[in-house]
Amino acid sequence: MKTLLYLLFALYLCSVAGYLLRLVWNRPWLARLALGLVMSGVALQTGLLGWRWWQAGYLPVTNLFSTLFFFSWALALIYLYFELRYKIGATGLFVMLLNLVLLGGALPREAQISPLIPSLDTPLFTLHILFSFTGYAFFAMAFSIGVLYLVQSRLQTRHLPDKLLLRRINEESIFLGFGLFTLCMIAGSYWAYVAWGYWFSWNIKSVWSCLVWIFYAGMCHAKFVRRWQGGVYAWLSIAGFAVVLFTYLGIGLLLESNHPLE
């Protein structure tokens, strides 16, 4: 397992190098190579995830290793979606760099699958996790695009997609992420109701998850404010991802909650 994980890391690392070289040395085959490496990485990661799921008998996303691994997989998959749909090319450099950080955080941790706590043994858990991390991955994508939008505003380089396309992808990421995160909240609330007898908990994790939802609900409206389109929206995407990171990692690692990360 560890060997395959290092191979996966190497594939993504090479793709980042490919995108970087493409920026310096303008050869189209480098972009194709980098994309091929990302696709190979996603295929390998999908296989690994499927294998772990089959081994465990449940979606193994219960600790820090497995959540980082799943987050990284979802982000890579979402990047592929945008790349294949919009041909965003060099944008991959920043997205895959973020993906490397996620996967790099998972690598030193124990990959062992532990027995499932009985209360997690429900399809609601699988739905909650799937929607949560795909939502997070779209927010991560929006963050990356937001940063690139600001870079492009300053550099006006032909190596990056134009600002209009970046803005459009940013808005699409926020919209899809918000929709998926809404489904995550619904699955989580229903699960809380059948497990605890109330559908909203004042546990700090639940409170911050609501904040993430309200923040991105606000963002879905903020794009109609003409002055905020583009630059302000990009900054909001960055701020939103900071809230997501605190909700996911900050609370899980630093504070006591009902969603501990070990």
Added chain:
Amino acid sequence: MPPTTDMTLPQRLWSWGCSLKLAIYVASLATLLIMGGSLTMHKHPQLFGPMDDMLMADWLAGAWQQAPQRVWWIPASALCLVIFAINTLCCLIDWLLKIGSRWRKTGEYLIHTGFILLVIAYGWNSFAGFRSGPHRLFPGERLELRPMPGYAIQLEEFTAELSDTGRPLDMINRLSLWRDEAPIKEREVRINQPLTHGGLVVLATSFGRSLTGFTFHLPGRGLLDLAPGSRLELDDGGSLTVLALLPNVRRTSADQVQPIGDQLGNPALQLRLQRADGSSWQGWYLLREPPPRELRAVNLHLRPMEPRFRDYSLLTINRDPGSGLAAAGALCMTFGVLLAFVSFYAKRARGDRPEV
């Protein structure tokens, strides 16, 4: 449409109610208040810890008296969210009035509807309903639901499912709900599978074992089980009655027995010996010590062999009268999201830049 000077007051109010800026401002203010407040929660677990165990109104009333400076952000952010919900409602009504030309936004407005229903449901449940438990019930026992006169819960059977290593896997409770002395619902309640009935929700929270008696060896009679209420007839016409059983006690300096916990530690039986001559003795037999002199004198050399336990279930019983409304809100949101996704890609397929 932003308010203008030529508008009448109701028009201006309506315009403010539907204002996008208002939505953004109150949502931002609520976000900032909750962000700051939630960090206070972490620092004061004693104050905020029981929030989920009580109705919000009850908790807030108590917490406000204790430390208003630490909880003021909750009513303030609730106010923001209520304004946000009213703003959402105004937008929804505005959309409904123009649905003929704006039906493609049905998905987005179903999400709005869901949000309004959830805010109303939470507000309703903050003042009505109840939260209680955990309640300890032995199989066969019935619990009257005081906040719901006439209703009772009866635990028919209970089985704790354990793995080979003793790890709890499930808690299987066969429960029946009674109203006016007649059963109205029966269900097997397990982890993640509660009994629900009109806002009432009964959940398996945990379980435990309670010491009910002991098996003793009595020379000449073999093994016998003694528990509170047991009576042993003696050959000479006397009798021995078990009055009480305590799982863990200590002997005080005044030679009294004092209970020190519910876990099995130093168990003791309170006994009454009725002798054949009419005299009697009452006292404690601490099972880790030799039998009392009075028992030995009548050849009652009782030797404890093993404890006898009985499983009990711990149940949480809550009532959330707004749960149906919340479920309707959740359904609206789910369909809204799915519809909004379909609508988004349909617009993209037509080459129309979607304004979602």
